[in-house]
Amino acid sequence: MILTRHNTAVFLVNHGLLDTRSLIEHTLAIRSHSQRNRGFSVTWPNGQGYYVKQHRPDAGPWERRSSVAHEAQVLGRLSERDELHDCVPTLRYYDAHRQALVVDWLSDTQAVHEVAIRAEGPDLLVASQLGQALARLHQGLAAIPCDELAGQVPWVIRLDRLYPFAGEDQSWGQARLVALVHAQEECMTALDALASTWPRTQLIHGDMKWQNCLLRGEQCIFIDWELADCGDPLWDLAGLMQSWLKRWIDDQHQGASADYAVAQAARGFIAYQQVLAQVWHHYRVVRQASAERLMALCGARLLQTLYEDLADEPELGAAHILLLQLARNLLVAPQHAAQQWLEVA
Template structure:
């Protein structure tokens, strides 16, 4: 987070012209901007005694598959089961979402408490995946193809790079395409920075990609982004209620798709002379190459 002392950005000033938090009449002040967000600009705002997070789209949110109305519905359900922050305001047309600020600390899955934390994460996912909510279904392969089409049409320089990875993962893509999986309510972006410890309770943030989908994609994202080793992944599957070779195969395929989707996402951002995303892209490519080389036994 970076401290902000400047006047309100234009988009925030516009927000406060037509919305004010209940019971607060003070002047809103931007305390910080969260620079880690890739699909949103996130501002921590204080107004009177209230602190809240304003989320504004970074570029074309629809192009990245973001629907604020769906995000609102999912967040309200998540808040009702103790996994999300309360929604204070939502304007789908402008792509604006305001939620309460959660005082928290980053989640740590390491050391002697790692097994217990993995069990808690699995329990949180079971709770989320048990929810029934009428929101769109996301097939990760469809999202991968959508991202690939964007790279192909908008960036001829990087298309050969994307095509190489699509070719290298073709077998996994075909296996996943014809696999049967139950669709459940998923977060779909459970990277480490989106998992918080709030007074000893797990909360998830940044729900913009939430949809009904394959629960194994949530498990795979969690495992990959938190650097789970083989024993950690086995523990996660067992705590979630899945085990055996079939479960390990499904998790492996979902891990490959997570890394491939991430590679394509960064390639979409890598246009012209913008080299800002090169280090992150290189890390994703290295992780994907390792997965493909080592296979499910990794």
């Protein structure tokens, strides 16, 4: 069964998650949220309901081991830990044959990307809340065995494996970015150092960003575990920080010259530097970590963001060049960035 808005309710009824009486007596809202995979919310007027996700292959037959199947396995593991119940979605059902999972619809939450930046600038309270919540999540994940996972190094850290050629899977802008980074020996050396020291001892989320964080009062719920793996917890923290850094870059005047963009960015960075320091210090309250390694990983994560932004672009614009320069500085001089940005002595 390929799930659509028209048959998702039937799927829930067939698996005992919805009864026919509810279909008759209540009005259900079924909406599509499909991105990388199919996604559908099925909610009642009071906001309660389910979120259903189904694997959507790029082409050809379904993979035996899809990202949805992987997420279901991870959520099953997380559900066994009482200390994680309030910060991860509850897996209600997984259909292995149809590669579809069901979790609760989190209606009484705020999306972090909608509240992280207020009219007056970055919200320091949201930053501190996310820093502490992520540290506590990592404490809980540390107790979960993950020996059977691949522990793959994020693809962007192994940028040496990409070729600077445009084609069906890589735009001209992306190919140009790969060529530029390959030409910078210091960047490639820094990426190689991160790859050679990549840890494989702890489960991490793997795709941390504002869009995968929801706030419920003082709680933070982390969603979308498709890329969870054994790896470096600081990769998750770097993912959060790049959300602020990307927003900072996006706030610059589009179409401006590179020199103007740099000057404007410098003026607006003070508030963002404060919020990054806030995230770091509240993470460190709960969990010790290396600020220098975090900054290098932030550089790598910004390269990933830049590559993704160039998916349909023929070349790099001024904002792209600024983002590349920032990523390069973090990779090559992480100690300086830790001192200047995170106020680490």
